[in-house]
Amino acid sequence: MEFNHGGFWLRLAAAIIDTIITQLGLTIIGVIIGIFVGIFMGAAGSPMGDIEMIAGGIGYAIGIIGQWLYFTIFEISGWMATPGKKILGLQVTDLNGQQIGFGRANGRYWGKIVSALILMIGFIMIAFTDxxxxxxxxxxGTLVIKKPSA
Structure with a gap:
């Protein structure tokens, strides 16, 4: 089956949009939770250092879980794309152009860590693979394709 694949620059633009969305959203959620942790622990008489450490840990966990859910849920949704990809007319599919499931979306998300750890070479490959x-x-086992016209 022949697809119109989403190239490196288009996917980079989508990644920038998704980064802006996730960072803004997760920062707002983190601040709100941090305020509640501070109020609750401050009322309990906890030292400021403990409050900062716990709020920081919660913020870190929210960041990891929030990004994982953002990418995984959007890619298995009817959109088959994160908002950044959807704006640019891209979809994440299996090798046959079909919607992916939770397991494949999970593998793709955690595989991005491997792509990043090897000096971003895993992402740079996008520009050079067929x-x-x-x-x-x-x-x-996924593709990022330009959404077919209706």
Whole structure:
């Protein structure tokens, strides 16, 4: 089956949009939770250092879980794309152009860590592979394609 694959620059633009969305959203959630932790622990007489450490740990956990859920849930949704990809007309599919499930979306998300850890080479591969796949796409058996016209 032949697809119009989403290339490196288009996918980079989508990643920038998604980064802005997730960072703004998760920062707002983190601040709100941090305020409640501070109020609750301050009322209990906890030292400021403890409050900051616990709020920081909660913020870190929210960041990891929030990004994982953002990418995984949007890619398995009817959109088949994160908001950044949707804006640019991209979809994440399996190798046959079909919607992916939770397991494949999970593998793709965690595979991005591998793509990043090897000096971003896993992402740079997108520019040079025939199907415009990053290492994480190859690992998960996914494609990022331009959404077919209706």
């Amino acid at each position: 199907k415009k796949q990053g290492l994480h796409d190859i690992m998960a």
